[in-house]
Amino acid sequence: xxxxxxxxxxxxxxxxxxxxxxxxxxxxxxxxxxxxxxxxxxxxxxxxxxxxxxxxxxxxxxxxxxxxxxxxxxxxxxxxxxxxxxxxxxxxxxxxxxxxxxxxxxxxxxxxxxxxxxxxxxxxxxxxxxxxxxxxxxxxxxxxxxxxxxxxxxxxxxxxxxxxxxxxxxxxxxxxxxxxxxxxxxxxxxxxxxxxxxxxxxxxxxxxxxxxxxxxxxxxxxxxxxxxxxxxxxxxxxxxxxxxxxxxxxxxxxxxxxxxxxxxxxxxxxxxxxxxxxxxxxxxxxxxxxxxxxxxxxxxxxxxxxxxxxxxxxxxxxxxxxxxxxxxxxxxxxxxxxxxxxxxxxxxxxxxxxxxxxxxxxxxxxxxxxxxxxxxxxxxxxxxxxxxxxxxxxxxxxxxxxxxxxxxxxxxxxxxxxxx
Numbered sequence: 399x400x401x402x403x404x405x406x407x408x409x410x411x412x413x414x415x416x417x418x419x420x421x422x423x424x425x426x427x428x429x430x431x432x433x434x435x436x437x438x439x440x441x442x443x444x445x446x447x448x449x450x451x452x453x454x455x456x457x458x459x460x461x462x463x464x465x466x467x468x469x470x471x472x473x474x475x476x477x478x479x480x481x482x483x484x485x486x487x488x489x490x491x492x493x494x495x496x497x498x499x500x501x502x503x504x505x506x507x508x509x510x511x512x513x514x515x516x517x518x519x520x521x522x523x524x525x526x527x528x529x530x531x532x533x534x535x536x537x538x539x540x541x542x543x544x545x546x547x548x549x550x551x552x553x554x555x556x557x558x559x560x561x562x563x564x565x566x567x568x569x570x571x572x573x574x575x576x577x578x579x580x581x582x583x584x585x586x587x588x589x590x591x592x593x594x595x596x597x598x599x600x601x602x603x604x605x606x607x608x609x610x611x612x613x614x615x616x617x618x619x620x621x622x623x624x625x626x627x628x629x630x631x632x633x634x635x636x637x638x639x640x641x642x643x644x645x646x647x648x649x650x651x652x653x654x655x656x657x658x659x660x661x662x663x664x665x666x667x668x669x670x671x672x673x674x675x676x677x678x679x680x681x682x683x684x685x686x687x688x689x690x691x692x693x694x695x696x697x698x699x700x701x702x703x704x705x706x707x708x709x710x711x712x713x714x715x716x717x718x719x720x721x722x723x724x725x726x727x728x729x730x731x732x733x734x735x736x737x738x739x740x741x742x743x744x745x746x747x748x749x750x751x752x753x754x755x756x757x758x759x760x761x762x763x764x765x766x767x768x769x770x771x772x773x774x775x776x777x778x779x780x781x782x783x784x785x786x787x788x789x790x791x792x793x794x795x796x797x798x799x800x801x802x803x804x805x806x807x808x809x810x811x812x813x814x815x816x817x818x
Contacts, residue, residue: 434448
C-alpha cells in the first residue's frame with residue numbers, strides 16, 4: 399500500500415476511534431486521556447498533553463498528560479493574563495467571565511513560556527472561533543520531523559477534542575448556574591419563612607395571653623402532616639398555614655382578643671370574623687404553597703357542620719384545614735388561658751375521643767397521637783411535641799391512653815381521606 403494512502407487510512411481510523419471515545423465516555427477526564435492517547439498513537443508520539451482554557455482565571459489547566467512525570471491533571475500550565483483585555487464575556491457568555499484569548503496569542507505564549515517541556519507541536523483548540531484549550535506534542539518516537547499531513551491530522555483530531563472540551567464547559571456552566579439558582583431559591587425560601595414567622599409573632603403580640611401560639615400551631619401542623627406521609631414541600635406549606643392561621647385577628651379589636659373572661663355573644667361574633675378576614679388578607683399574596691388562604695378560612699370548620707364561617711361538613715373541608723384545626727385546638731387545650739388552666743393530658747385524650755368524627759377528623763387525630771406516642775417512647779428525634787408541652791406533661795403511665803385511642807379510631811374510623 400502506498401505510504402500516503404496508508405497515512406490517510408490511519409488518520410481516518412484515528413478519527414473514528416476519537417469520535418467513539420468522545421461520544422461514549424461520560425467521564426470528562428477519562429475522555430480527554432483517551433483522546434490524547436488516540437492522537438499520540440496516530441502520530442507515533444510518546445509525550446504530549448491536553449490543557450483546557452479556564453475562562454475565569456484566564457489560564458491553561460492541564461487535563462491529561464503522557465510522558466510528563468512532573469505534570470499532573472488540574473495543574474495550571476500557564477496564566478494567559480486578561481484574555482482579549484476587556485474582562486467581560488460576549489457572544490452569549492456570562493457577564494464577568496474572561497473572554498477567550500486569540501489562538502495565535504495562545505500558541506505564542508505557550509511556546510515562549512513552556513520551552514522546558516520541549517514540545518514540537520502546539521495546536522490551539524478552537525470552537526466557533528473561541529479557544530477552549532491546546533494540544534502539546536513532543537517529538538515522534540521515530541525522530542522523524544512532523545509533516546504537513548501530520549499537522550493536518552493533529553488539527554482534524556484537535557477539532558474533535560475541542561468540541562469535547564467545549565461541551566464539557568457548557569455542561570459545567572449550566573450546572574453552576576443551576577446551583578446558583580438553587581441557592582437563590584433557597585435564600586428566597588428562607589426569607590419567606592422568616593417573613594412568615596415575623597407575621598406569626600406580630601399576630602401573637604396582639605394577644606398577650608397566647609404568645610407563641612401561632613408558632614406552636616405551625617409546628618404541630620407540620621408534625622401531623624409528616625406523620626400522614628405528606629411530601630416535604632406539602633409539609634412546609636401546611637406549617638406556613640399553621641403560622642398564619644390567625645392572621646385575621648389583626649382586624650379584631652384588641653380588647654376582645656385580650657378579654658380576661660369568656661366573651662359574650664356579640665364579642666364572639668366579632669372574634670369569629672377572623673377566619674374570613676384572614677382569607678381576604680392572604681388571598682392576594684402569591685404564596686409558594688397552594689391553598690394557604692383556605693387553611694386560614696376553614697380552620698374553625700367542623701366535620702359535623704357546626705363550625706364557622708361556612709358550616710362545611712366532612713369532605714367539604716380541605717384536609718389541610720382539618721390538620722390546622724386540630725393543631726389549633728390541641729395548643730388551646732394544652733396552654734393556660736386567662737379564664738382557665740390548661741387541661742391534663744388525660745382530659746385532652748378524652749376530648750379527642752369525644753370529638754373525633756364530630757369536630758376533628760379521626761385520621762388527623764390518629765396521626766397526632768402516633769407522632770406523640772413515638773416521641774414519648776423515644777422512637778423519633780427531635781421530640782418537638784414533648785418539648786413544647788413541657789417536661790412531665792405526658793407521663794409514661796398515660797401512654798396506654800394514646801394506644802387505646804389509636805386502636806379505637808383505626809378500628810372504627812374511615813380510611814385516611816384523600817387531600818381535598
